[in-house]
Amino acid sequence: MRWLLLLCLLLPGYGLASTQIITGDASLKAAFIYRFAQFTVWPDAKPDSLRYCIAGDDTVLLAMRDILRDSSNPVTAVTLQQNLQSCDVLYIAAGTTTLSTFSENVGTKTILTIAENVQTFRQGMVIGFITEPKRLSFRVNLQVAKQQGLTLSSQMLKLAKEIY
Numbered sequence: 001m002r003w004l005l006l007l008c009l010l011l012p013g014y015g016l017a018s019t020q021i022i023t024g025d026a027s028l029k030a031a032f033i034y035r036f037a038q039f040t041v042w043p044d045a046k047p048d049s050l051r052y053c054i055a056g057d058d059t060v061l062l063a064m065r066d067i068l069r070d071s072s073n074p075v076t077a078v079t080l081q082q083n084l085q086s087c088d089v090l091y092i093a094a095g096t097t098t099l100s101t102f103s104e105n106v107g108t109k110t111i112l113t114i115a116e117n118v119q120t121f122r123q124g125m126v127i128g129f130i131t132e133p134k135r136l137s138f139r140v141n142l143q144v145a146k147q148q149g150l151t152l153s154s155q156m157l158k159l160a161k162e163i164y
Contacts, residue, residue: 028136029091029129030063033114036127036138037089039156040112043149051086053078056093057116064091085109092120110149126150130161137161 037050052068052075054061064075078084080096084105094116102123114128115121118139121128126145130137139162145152157163 025136026057026059026063027066029060029116030067032129032136032138033060033064033089033091034067036114036156037112039153041151041153042088043110049073050088051076053084053087053090054093055080055091056096057091060091060093080105084111087111090114092116092125094120096120112148112150113144126152139164 033052037052049072052064052073054064054075055078058077061075061077068075076087078087078090080092080102082105084090084102087106087109089112090106091114112127113125115123115125116129118128118130121139121141124141124144126141126148128139128141130139138160140152140157140160141164142152142157143164
């Protein structure tokens, strides 16, 4: 009977073990997103209060809210179909598939865009996560960053696994 209970706690979707893994992964991504914004220079001046927008991942949304709980930086859940003009930092999760209207909804606003997977990254994002066994790293598209008017810190670029 103990083995059955232990098995239920370790299986995805049951008990605490899967929740801790998801929370840990989401917290790590949220920490990366927060640091990416800190090591980015906006064209004129960094806004006093950055607005973080999260599309398609409630766990990352909650982790970002936890990181920024004592700051004036709002964290908002968004869809790519809505107007994204108020976003300064936009994270797009892997399950978010509707990118066709994305550029229309961003308009001319300078936004630091971060993608969870390579397919989304290749569609014009500034930063993309690389998920490896027991490791999370990132790639950077400097050309897109320059088009957006963003300058990425050399300290951050040293840590990037791939730079385009």
